[in-house]
Amino acid sequence: MAEINPPELFIGSDAIQPFSQEPVSMAEQEAKPQIILMGLRRCGKSSIAQVVFNKITPNGTVLLESTTKIEFTDIETNTFLHYELVEIPGQMDIFESTVPMNHEGLFSNCDAVIYIIDCSDSYESALPYLYQIVTCAHKINPKIRFEVFIHKTDVLRQDGDKLAIRRSIYYKVTRDLQDSCLEAVKLHFYLTSIYDYSIFEALSSVVQKLIPELPTLENMLNLLNQKCRIEKSYLFDLHSKIYIATDSTPLDIAMYALVSDMIDTVLDLANIYDSGSDAKDANLSSTFELNNKSFLFLKKVNQYLALVVFMTGEDLQETSGLIEYNFYLFKKALENVFEIRTRKSKEKLL
Amino acid sequence: MGNKKKVLLMGKSGAGKTSMRSIIFANYVARDTRRLGPTMNVEHSYIRFLGTMVLNLWDCGGQPNYFDNYITPQREQIFKGAEVLIFVISVETKELQDDLRLYQSCLEALAHLSPEAKIVCLISKMDLIADEKREQEFSVRESEIKRRSLPLKVTCYPTSIWDESLYKAWSSIIYSLVPNIAKFESSLNMFADIMRADEVLLFEKATYLIIAHSVRRKHPDGHRFEKISNIIKQFKLNASRYVANLHTMRMEIINGDLKILLDMLTPNTAIMVVITDPLVYPAAISLNIQTARKHFEMLEKLDRAPAMQFGDPKV
Ligand SMILES: Nc1nc2c(ncn2[C@@H]2O[C@H](COP(=O)(O)OP(=O)(O)OP(=O)(O)O)[C@@H](O)[C@H]2O)c(=O)[nH]1
Ligand SMILES: Nc1nc2c(ncn2[C@@H]2O[C@H](COP(=O)(O)OP(=O)(O)OP(=O)(O)O)[C@@H](O)[C@H]2O)c(=O)[nH]1
Ligand SMILES: [Mg+2]
Ligand SMILES: [Mg+2]
Numbered sequence: 031m032a033e034i035n036p037p038e039l040f041i042g043s044d045a046i047q048p049f050s051q052e053p054v055s056m057a058e059q060e061a062k063p064q065i066i067l068m069g070l071r072r073c074g075k076s077s078i079a080q081v082v083f084n085k086i087t088p089n090g091t092v093l094l095e096s097t098t099k100i101e102f103t104d105i106e107t108n109t110f111l112h113y114e115l116v117e118i119p120g121q122m123d124i125f126e127s128t129v130p131m132n133h134e135g136l137f138s139n140c141d142a143v144i145y146i147i148d149c150s151d152s153y154e155s156a157l158p159y160l161y162q163i164v165t166c167a168h169k170i171n172p173k174i175r176f177e178v179f180i181h182k183t184d185v186l187r188q189d190g191d192k193l194a195i196r197r198s199i200y201y202k203v204t205r206d207l208q209d210s211c212l213e214a215v216k217l218h219f220y221l222t223s224i225y226d227y228s229i230f231e232a233l234s235s236v237v238q239k240l241i242p243e244l245p246t247l248e249n250m251l252n253l254l255n256q257k258c259r260i261e262k263s264y265l266f267d268l269h270s271k272i273y274i275a276t277d278s279t280p281l282d283i284a285m286y287a288l289v290s291d292m293i294d295t296v297l298d299l300a301n302i303y304d305s306g307s308d309a310k311d312a313n314l315s316s317t318f319e320l321n322n323k324s325f326l327f328l329k330k331v332n333q334y335l336a337l338v339v340f341m342t343g344e345d346l347q348e349t350s351g352l353i354e355y356n357f358y359l360f361k362k363a364l365e366n367v368f369e370i371r372t373r374k375s376k377e378k379l380l
Numbered sequence: 381m382g383n384k385k386k387v388l389l390m391g392k393s394g395a396g397k398t399s400m401r402s403i404i405f406a407n408y409v410a411r412d413t414r415r416l417g418p419t420m421n422v423e424h425s426y427i428r429f430l431g432t433m434v435l436n437l438w439d440c441g442g443q444p445n446y447f448d449n450y451i452t453p454q455r456e457q458i459f460k461g462a463e464v465l466i467f468v469i470s471v472e473t474k475e476l477q478d479d480l481r482l483y484q485s486c487l488e489a490l491a492h493l494s495p496e497a498k499i500v501c502l503i504s505k506m507d508l509i510a511d512e513k514r515e516q517e518f519s520v521r522e523s524e525i526k527r528r529s530l531p532l533k534v535t536c537y538p539t540s541i542w543d544e545s546l547y548k549a550w551s552s553i554i555y556s557l558v559p560n561i562a563k564f565e566s567s568l569n570m571f572a573d574i575m576r577a578d579e580v581l582l583f584e585k586a587t588y589l590i591i592a593h594s595v596r597r598k599h600p601d602g603h604r605f606e607k608i609s610n611i612i613k614q615f616k617l618n619a620s621r622y623v624a625n626l627h628t629m630r631m632e633i634i635n636g637d638l639k640i641l642l643d644m645l646t647p648n649t650a651i652m653v654v655i656t657d658p659l660v661y662p663a664a665i666s667l668n669i670q671t672a673r674k675h676f677e678m679l680e681k682l683d684r685a686p687a688m689q690f691g692d693p694k695v
């Protein structure tokens with residue numbers, strides 16, 4: 031067993047407090063907050079929900095039928111995310127006078143609107159509906175975040191095409207919002223496809239912005255990295271493979287891919303041999319060693335979440351004790367963060 | 381020379397021969413095979429296996445004019461000295477009788493020139509058949525093929541490049557080619573007993589095909605071996621994009637009492653140990669693998685020993 035060097039510690043048990051002192055704002059409403067998926071017909075809304083949350087293979091979405099009524103998907107995938115995903119079918123234009131739709135009701139309980147643009151189609155035809163939505167929703171609920179997924183990028187041959195489309199959409203949209211005096215509204219653009227990791231990466235970014243504890247979690251991960259010489263760390267929702275926090279080093283889609291593949295491998299192998307036993311127990315842990323010099327560590331920290339980290343060039347014998355101990359501290363600290371959330375919401379109720 | 385195994389891969393053009401060999405031996409993922417063009421004449425590949433064994437794979441392009449050449453002018457060159465004939469028939473072929481006629485002409489040549497050769501028939505592209513119909517569609521073809529092979533014996537497997545069935549078929553083919561496989565198996569059994577393991581699997585390291593296994597505890601899933609090959613191979617391929625030149629992998633997974641450990645065993649093999657016995661600690665597994673390493677390296681070399689004794693005296 032490697033000796034643990036005290037100065038190397040992540041945080042002493044008495045030092046957990048700083049994390050809990052930060053005021054954490056709870057979601058105002060008692061009703062489950064919503065993320066709304068919108069876009070023209072066949073742009074890929076159902077496919078995204080199915081691939082990410084119901085584990086349908088990308089090829090399998092070819093058989094999906096056009097949605098005819100509003101669909102709700104509960105994502106109770108982890109303790110931090112308690113969302114309802116709402117798909118407004120493309121064939122239902124919510125601004126059409128024949129469609130009975132209470133805009134107030136739709137947008138007031140909504141945290142984010144994800145607007146999906148099919149880039150394999152003429153994307154300009156998707157823009158007018160986007161302006162209408164932004165104008166209407168922003169008036170009702172100025173806190174709503176608008177996320178634009180430029181989707182089906184797998185059909186574009188070259189990376190240059192993707193960037194060109196993104197640039198062109200970005201300019202058109204900002205110019206038109208300016209014309210309608212809505213330049214204060216911030217839109218975020220993502221290039222996505224269900225055939226690669228980009229949809230997971232984009233949804234991760236969307237979801238993270240909605241987590242009030244994000245700064246605390248990021249701090250914790252940064253500190254962990256620093257103390258254990260970790261290159262990249264993620265807090266993952268295992269089921270959806272969305273990460274709800276990562277450290278503040280730049281995004282790296284290749285790293286996301288590696289980590290996500292590790293999760294698949296671990297879950298697939300464990301599932302084969304875990305017959306009968308409780309698949310949800312919080313004890314799952316794993317270490318992958320690649321070429322004797324790169325390491326991936328995974329540890330479940332509660333029923334839904336796992337801490338996954340990547341490091342290179344360290345001696346596993348020396349670091350594994352340190353990692354294990356700090357993972358343990360991280361888990362404790364996370365419980366603290368989480369407890370504050372439940373306490374606050376109880377206080378609200380009283 | 382004695383360890384060079386000639387393997388014939390034949391079948392109509394488009395049946396999927398090059399696709400499967402590229403996935404098993406050349407690190408393709410299924411998607412990549414869409415870019416493959418038809419094979420011109422015969423493509424040879426030499427695949428080193430377990431250090432001493434070399435698979436000499438003859439991927440014979442299946443367009444009609446090539447086929448005519450194999451059967452007549454090149455007959456001897458193609459069919460002589462073969463250890464295995466793998467004949468691939470696509471499940472969606474419109475004229476099964478056509479495929480079978482080609483198959484029979486191969487059998488005839490083989491019976492003359494390599495009478496000892498094993499014969500394997502793969503029904504490919506099973507993914508194009510609806511799930512519930514697969515078994516029936518396969519067995520119809522299997523019995524027809526068996527009948528048309530008489531008096532020769534043939535083994536048939538359903539395959540698809542999109543799932544693990546490909547690994548099952550190729551594992552069995554490789555298994556039948558590894559010389560002292562019995563020695564590997566008995567060593568593996570002994571190792572599993574000492575470790576109190578539920579099961580121990582031995583992989584060829586480049587392909588992650590399972591070449592031997594020891595099962596000490598019944599498992600309900602009969603398809604797990606090929607699933608595991610598939611899972612680990614996929615990870616290896618994906619990880620190679622991030623870690624250049626990926627040559628060794630070690631995986632440890634612990635969930636309560638369940639411990640799964642994958643590690644390199646010899647330069648050519650990897651081992652996976654599965655243990656649910658709560659009294660066995662993960663560290664003990666690593667230690668035991670360490671100890672077993674020497675033994676298995678010996679086993680691999682044993683195979684070469686006679687060649688060294690009777691080889692070129694000048695060496
Ligand atoms: N190439 C490609 N096709 C996609 C992608 N995402 C979805 N699709 C395809 O787009 C088609 C329509 O997808 P849906 O998810 O049904 O679209 P939708 O937005 O729910 O459509 P409505 O229900 O009519 O509003 C399907 O055939 C999907 O396979 C993608 O990332 N790339
Ligand atoms: N759906 C499906 N397609 C497959 C499968 N195997 C191969 N294919 C496809 O079939 C096509 C032809 O495959 P090849 O491997 O080039 O065929 P081949 O037998 O080598 O053909 P020749 O070299 O002309 O003899 C490719 O587009 C493959 O993607 C399979 O299991 N399922
Ligand atoms: Mg839909
Ligand atoms: Mg070919």
